[in-house]
Amino acid sequence: MSEQDNPSGAAPASPQPPAAPKPPWEEKPVLPVPRDAREHAQVRELAAAVADAVIEAVEFAGQVTVTVGRERIAEIGRACKEKLGYAFLVDLTAVDWQDRPEGRFDVVYWMHRHADSVRLRLKVRVGADTEVPSVTGVWKVADWMEREVFDMFGVYFAGHPNLERILTWEGFNGHPLRKDFPLEGIDTGAAVYPDVFPPGGGPVAGGEGE
Amino acid sequence: MSNLESIKPFPDSEEMEISFGPQHPATHGVLRVLLRLDGERIVDAKPVIGYLHRGTEKIFERETYNGTIPHTDRLDYTAAATNNQALVGAVEKIMGVTVPPRAAAIRVMLAELQRIASHTIWLGTHALDIGAQSPFFYTFEEREKILDLFEEYCGARLTLNSMRVGGQPYELTDGWVDRCRAFVDQFPARVAEWERLLTANRIWKLRTIGVGVISAASAIEWGLTGPPLRGSGVKWDVRKVFPYDRYDEYDFEIPVGANGDTYDRYLVRMEEMRQSVRILQQCLAKLPDGPVMAKVPKVIKPPKGEVYFSVEGPKGELGFYVVSDGGANPYRLHVRPACFINLQALPEMVRGLLVADLIAVIGTLDIVLGEIDR
Numbered sequence: 014m015s016e017q018d019n020p021s022g023a024a025p026a027s028p029q030p031p032a033a034p035k036p037p038w039e040e041k042p043v044l045p046v047p048r049d050a051r052e053h054a055q056v057r058e059l060a061a062a063v064a065d066a067v068i069e070a071v072e073f074a075g076q077v078t079v080t081v082g083r084e085r086i087a088e089i090g091r092a093c094k095e096k097l098g099y100a101f102l103v104d105l106t107a108v109d110w111q112d113r114p115e116g117r118f119d120v121v122y123w124m125h126r127h128a129d130s131v132r133l134r135l136k137v138r139v140g141a142d143t144e145v146p147s148v149t150g151v152w153k154v155a156d157w158m159e160r161e162v163f164d165m166f167g168v169y170f171a172g173h174p175n176l177e178r179i180l181t182w183e184g185f186n187g188h189p190l191r192k193d194f195p196l197e198g199i200d201t202g203a204a205v206y207p208d209v210f211p212p213g214g215g216p217v218a219g220g221e222g223e
Numbered sequence: 224m225s226n227l228e229s230i231k232p233f234p235d236s237e238e239m240e241i242s243f244g245p246q247h248p249a250t251h252g253v254l255r256v257l258l259r260l261d262g263e264r265i266v267d268a269k270p271v272i273g274y275l276h277r278g279t280e281k282i283f284e285r286e287t288y289n290g291t292i293p294h295t296d297r298l299d300y301t302a303a304a305t306n307n308q309a310l311v312g313a314v315e316k317i318m319g320v321t322v323p324p325r326a327a328a329i330r331v332m333l334a335e336l337q338r339i340a341s342h343t344i345w346l347g348t349h350a351l352d353i354g355a356q357s358p359f360f361y362t363f364e365e366r367e368k369i370l371d372l373f374e375e376y377c378g379a380r381l382t383l384n385s386m387r388v389g390g391q392p393y394e395l396t397d398g399w400v401d402r403c404r405a406f407v408d409q410f411p412a413r414v415a416e417w418e419r420l421l422t423a424n425r426i427w428k429l430r431t432i433g434v435g436v437i438s439a440a441s442a443i444e445w446g447l448t449g450p451p452l453r454g455s456g457v458k459w460d461v462r463k464v465f466p467y468d469r470y471d472e473y474d475f476e477i478p479v480g481a482n483g484d485t486y487d488r489y490l491v492r493m494e495e496m497r498q499s500v501r502i503l504q505q506c507l508a509k510l511p512d513g514p515v516m517a518k519v520p521k522v523i524k525p526p527k528g529e530v531y532f533s534v535e536g537p538k539g540e541l542g543f544y545v546v547s548d549g550g551a552n553p554y555r556l557h558v559r560p561a562c563f564i565n566l567q568a569l570p571e572m573v574r575g576l577l578v579a580d581l582i583a584v585i586g587t588l589d590i591v592l593g594e595i596d597r
Binding site (some may be wrong): 036037038039041042043044046049073074076078098100101102103104106108109110121123127130132134152153154155156158159178179180182189190194195198206 | 272273276278280281282285315316318319320321322323389390441444445446459464465504506510514517519520525526527529531533540542544546555557559563564565566578596597
C-alpha cells in the first residue's frame, strides 16, 4: 500500500516513435517477488521496541509481514499500538493451511499508523487446538473480528470478553472457512428444528464440530 | 425473573429487553438489535447479525479471480462499482499489473457516480427514518439517472460487474460522456435543493445534533472509517492516503465534521457528493485516450504471496486481502467490510439515548447488511 501502483506522468497512448519504451500496460505484468525484510525500517523499529519479537519478516508487493510468536501477540500488539503508534487495527483474519506442520492457521493482523500512513502486518501461526491471546484489550475493534475468525475457523482467542459465533448461529456444526468444510454446505436442520434435530445433530464437517 | 425482582432498585420501574428487528423497516435490512430499555431510554444495545450470511468468502475460493467479481457486487449492493474496484485493485497489485490511464479514469468515474448513488440512498432513507418523507422521492430521482448511466455502460443497474483485472471490459458508449456531463452539471443544484429542505430545518436539527456522538479518539479505537470517522473530525480518506487509480491527479477536498454527531456526518456526506462532482468534472474534462485493457494473461495466476488492497467506498474503507498459492483460484480472499466494523460501534453510540435516536444512528452509520453478513 505504501507505493503507488500507477506511475505518474506516463506516456500517452498516441502513436510513438519505435525507440520509446512501451508503457507498462502494454508489457507483460512484472510479478512481485518476496524479499527478506529484516532490515526494513518498520521491522527494525519493531525489533527495537520488543526484544526477540521477530521470527520472520517478508516484504511482498510493498507490504511488510512480520511473523511473531503466538503467545506474545497481545504484548507485541500493545507495544505496536503504544510505542510505535499503530493505533488503527484495519483488519484481522485467518488463513487455513490445512496440513502445515508448524501450525494449521495463520492469524493475520493488519495495522495502520496515522502519523506517516504506513501499514504493517503481524502474523502468528496457530495449531488446530491452541489458543491465541486476544487483542481486544489493545484494540476494541478486534472484538467482532476475532469472533468472526472463531466462527469461520474455530480459532479460540484467550481472554476475549464474548467469544461467540457471529455470522452463523450457536449450535452450527463446524467452521465454514476451514478447507475441509464442504463447499456445498451441510445440513443445517439442527438449529431450525431443534426438537427434530438436537443441537449438534447435523453431519459433522471436518470432524471438529462444536 | 425472581432474581431480577430482588435486585430492583426502584420497585415501580423496570428494565425491558426487546428485540428490534430483524424484520423492521428502519434497520435497513435484516439487522437485529437486542435492546435493554429503561422506559424509552437505551441502557444497552447488542447488534445480532448474520441473517444474510451467504458464505461469500468460501465461494470466492472456488471461483477464478475474474469470476469473483460478480460476487463482490452482492456485498454492498448499493455500491457495486467500488466493490469491483477494490477486488480488481487487489488482484492487480498481487499481479503487478498497471492499468491504462483511460481505464483508470473510467473506474474513477464509475466509483464517484456510485458514491453519489450510495449517498442519495443514504440521504433518502435516513431522512425517511427520521420522519422527513419528501427527500426520499427527490434523491431516488437522481439515483435513477445514475443507474441509467450504469445501464448504458455495462448493461446492469445494480450488480454492475463493471471491472476486470487489468482494466475495463468495455469502452464507453457513444454519447456516454455527454450524458454523464449533463447529469454532473445539474447535480449540484439538486444537492443544494436537498440542503434547503434539511440543513436549517429545525426538526432535522433537533433529531440529529448531539445524537450518536463519537469522539475522534473513540472512532479510531473502534476502527471507524469513511464518513463516520470524518464526521468526528479525523481527516482520513484512502483516496488521499493511498491513492489508487490515479486519484492523486484529481483535485478534491476531504470534508470533516467537528462534533462527531449525526448532523456532522450528514454535512460530511453532503459535501462528499459535491466533491465527487468535482472529481467527475475533472475526469470528463481530461479523459485520456488509449486502450482500456492492459496486457494480462488469459488465465490469471498470481504468484505465491499475500496482498491487502483497499479503496474508499461510500461507507468507508473496503479492503480485500488476497492470499495466493500460485493457482488460478484464490487460496483465501478476505473482505474487510466497512459496514461490519462501523456497526460494531453502535452500542457505544446509542447508550443513554432514546429508541427513536437509535433509528437515527443506524441511518447515519449507513449500513448495508449484504456487506456485514457476506
